[in-house]
Amino acid sequence: MTALLFVLVVIGLYLLACRIWPYTACxxxxxxxxxxSPSGKAWRDCxxxxxxxxxxxxFAGKA
Ligand SMILES: [Zn+2]
Incomplete structure (x- = not known):
């Protein structure tokens, strides 16, 4: 029971972190x-x- 509670707390903190910091690097x-580009002077968008x-x-939710 204690382990289950611990897991729920960790999941809750993770979801909260996703709310506070909704973006991650692509x-x-x-x-x-x-x-x-190989020349380094040009580029294209990702x-x-x-x-x-x-x-x-x-888990950040909809924008
Ligand atoms: Zn990208």
Whole structure:
């Protein structure tokens, strides 16, 4: 019973953390929001995060 309570508290804290910090770095562009060309002078937006470099966390809820 105590273990179950502990798990619930951990889950609750995680959900709370997702509410306070709803964004995480995009995994594909590593939070940069863009992919540089080999020359380094040009880049394109990351398609997964639309160039923002951030992703909404799964448990952050709707925007
Ligand atoms: Zn991205």
């Amino acid at each position: 995994g594909r562009c590593d939070g940069n929001g863009k992919f540089p 398609g997964r995060c639309q160039g923002s470099g951030r992703r909404r966390r799964v």
